[in-house]
Amino acid sequence: MIKVKRFFYKTLITASAIIAVVFAGGCTHPLSKNTGEILPEAGQGRITVTVHGIYGETDSGVRTLLPSGGFTKYILGFSSDTAGVSVPDPVQLNGGANSRTIELTPGVWTVTATAYAGETASGSGSKTITVIADNTISVPITIDTILPGSGDTGTFAYGVSFPKDKTTAASLTLSPLDGYSGTDTQIDLLSVYNAGQSKSSGTQALTPGYYLMTIVLENTAARLTAGVTEVVHIYAGLTTDGTAYSFTENDFSALVPLAGTISVKPGSGDTLPPGLSKVTVIAYSDASCGDTYKIAEAEIANPAANPVNWRMHIPSSQGTVYFKTLIDAGSNPRMVWKEGTARAVPAAGKEDIALDTIRVYSISGYTDSLNNAVQPDRTMALQGDTVTLAVTAITNYVLQSESLSVKQGITSIPVTGSGPYTFTMPAGDVAVSAAFGLITYTVTYNKNGATHGTVPAAQTKTHGVNLTLGTSSDLRQEGSVYRFAGWNTQPNGSGTDYALSGTYTADSPVTLYAKWVSCTTVGGKGPAGGWVFYDKENYDGGWRYMECAVNPIDNVQWGAEYIAGTGIEPGYGKSNTELIIANFTGTAAHTARSYSLGGYSDWFLPSFVELYWISENLQKRGITSFTSGNYWTSSILNGGSIYAVTIDSGLIYYTPINSILPILPVRYF
Structure with missing residues (x-):
């Protein structure tokens, strides 16, 4: 430690040295040797990372106190913005092992070293490098950043020898340097003076960071003083030694x-x-x-x-x-x-x-009758000062940002930012003005699958004021069985319904989706343009309705032999048809399967009960006028007969396989 012979200003460090100490850490040497080599995979690159600590550095031009103990381990972490690279797991370096060779995919990488004192993360450093295939590059990393920790502290140990009989006041002050929050810590050295050792000593817990230490000794009667300043590095979990300061009577100036x-x-x-x-x-x-x-x-x-x-x-x-x-x-x-x-x-x-002379200019803030306000962070400022404006809005009100202005007389002063707002103080008094309004919310509309028509333009709802919603009566889905039925807050219609030109009362933004409801009814037309003849009132199995061809196909021979496994109930027609087609050729099932209407080609031969409902719901009600007679089904009775249905009456007939009858192809939707 350098002994101080004059007042502490004599030992002050230079500005460039301060910057080097505080922000670079002054680290110049590795802590240990490389642990070994790794043979790279073809096409990969290698980096040899060497972590430099903060200890043992000497610089006669810099007065700096560093921790007296070493880190117990380092954790290396890797990150990359290069797409598609494989990020390796963190690597731990223990004790004196401060170097490691790692294989990485070529690209741009950032390597971060975190230094630990025990299990406390105390410091870090990082470096960004470009990894090149089949090359090894050296990556030195200095622990140049003090980590704040999570409530952890570091320790400053102090010791100051001085003649107490010549000293009327003695203090040691630790002041956080720029970038670190906190208040000064002041120690009265006379109160902890040990006469037997002619020395004041002790320890002080401090939040991790950089501090300016100032020791001042005074003899007020003789107007004499002595002292010293140092930059102190405090790391979580480590002790920084400042115990070697000694002053004599000759050191007072x-x-x-x-x-x-x-x-x-x-x-x-x-x-x-x-x-x-x-x-x-x-x-x-x-x-x-x-x-x-x-x-x-x-x-x-x-x-x-x-x-x-x-x-x-x-x-x-x-x-x-x-x-x-x-x-x-x-x-x-x-x-x-x-x-x-x-x-x-x-x-x-x-x-x-x-x-x-110092000229100080005034700043007048703004407050409206409801106590909405825009106030500066000070009521006076110097020319060139940056002034910040704080916006305070009462419940449900908001600043109308375009109204905010700062004026020096009639001259407008530029305001920047979008909250907080700032301006540069001119050489004159200024006044702030603003306007506040109720919060507004945006209501937007979504076509939600419509292929025709347009939705209303987005609307603005004012807080506490009801909004009349827009209308879009021309929205529709071409070829669909659904019709437009207003708006809903969810795409699937499971949210809150709103009618066309209805009232929106909620004080929140919302997207309203076109709501679609089925326009399908038995006796109406289906998506393919066929006649809807059956509604099972649920979508189990992926379908609810059935439609049949608008015209029968005449003179079709059954064309197959007996096969077990066909059913008669609704829902069996399609599987019956697929079973027959899989085992025979040239059948009525094949004819039905090859039918096409309205762009749809998923038709099949109906089961016995499916054809029965065509008779009941269409033919008997006079909706259709299909040719009278029996029609084939896909339901097989036995080796020689097929279920057939009389279209006008719905009666069942067991018809020989070699008969020729019309068919009515059907489909599910």
């Missing part, structure tokens, strides 16, 4: 006064802006004004008037100082203003530094 004025004014006028609660002037040793370069600060709470007077003390050896001013206005987020020029400081200090 003298302080000199620094004082001056700064004016904080509204967009016009010279008075303090209303609501201004605190002004903080901070001195830095570097123009970047980063936290690691802070020397001292002066807080002025509730300033009374312009100019605001401020005072602080800095080390006498600091020749140049850079300033940043923080402004707090009530509950508003802190506004930051950084002066653009450096100030030279003589060895004896300087007490007449006039910092540039």
Whole structure:
């Protein structure tokens, strides 16, 4: 550890070093050797992954505290956006084994290494590479990202030796660096001082992340101070060692006064802006004004008037100082203003530094009579600040986004985003305006299989206001037995029904599907254009209705011999026909099977009862006027006779096989 001989600003790290430490991890060496080689399959590629830890790195230009123990294992994971590749299972590297050769399908891959302390995932690193067939490439991965864990913490061990009799105040502060949330952790070193060891020491649990550690020792009576800063890496499950700090009486440096004025004014006028609660002037040793370069600060709470007077003390050896001013206005987020020029400081200090005037501009939010509102994240801002607008709508109301505007007088200021909304603060006061309306919902229509006609255009329903639905009386399915019967919330008609020009009351978006109901009735026409003669009132077996040919086929010889297995009930005609065709040729069943009507060719010879229903439901009712006489069925009585039905009466006749009768082909649907 480097011993500090001057005030801590003397040991501050450079901006480039901070970035290298915080975001790159400074990892430069492997933890162990390769475990072996794998012979690749032809056409495959290989990668040799070597995981670099975070330990043992030395860089004289970087002040960084790293964990003092190693990771217990690494898990390698693989992902690829290349289509069709086979993703291997994760690979575990234990202990000191930090290298492995893996075979992968050619393509673009991302390899991620997760480092563990015990069973806690503490850090990770990844690399994207292109794998080439029959080639081996080296893939070094650095553990450069600290993982937050799930409530897990890391430990910071501290130890600071200093002369207590020369020290009136001593503190160690750990501040989360940019990108990590949390508050400062401050340790009073005097309260934990061990006189026997002339040292303050202990441990502090911290959320994983990057921290700026600042040690400050003060002798207020003599206006002397000493200290140091470091960047601290905290990993879940690991301990970071900061126990080797030692200060003597010679390490204290003298302080000199620094004082001056700064004016904080509204967009016009010279008075303090209303609501201004605190002004903080901070001195830095570097123009970047980063936290690691802070020397001292002066807080002025509730300033009374312009100019605001401020005072602080800095080390006498600091020749140049850079300033940043923080402004707090009530509950508003802190506004930051950084002066653009450096100030030279003589060895004896300087007490007449006039910092540039800061202009603060006001932002007026919008609230309507119902308490719908668009409010900025601050009521005052500096020119160039990004201001975020928060939208608060009461129940069932929504912002009409096209109405949102920010104006400086009559000049409109561009607003970006779609929630949250943001704008850049101009050099002037601005006001927000907006309009809110009831939530609306879209009602869309779906033809749901219609081959003719159009559905209504989409409609907009306003919350709490009933909507009259559209109508489409010309929707139909060509060649189908179904007719259009309004709308339904489900394609299969199992949802909620809505009539044409009906009323939709629900406050939710919906797609309404054309509802189809069967227009088939016995005595009507079927899909093929035949006569519907039977309805079994269910779709068991995939059909419900039967239709027959509009004209009989005359002079057909049965043409087959006896075969067992035919039935007489409805539903047997098709299987009877298939059985006869499978065993004989040139039969009445073949003639029926070859029949075609209306584009349908799935006809067959009816069973005895099926033909009986043609007589009962069509011929006897006068719907049809088929030629009188007996008609063949597909039901076989015995070796010499076939069931036949008299079409006019429905009576059964046992007809010899060698007879010639007409047939009426039928089909299911």
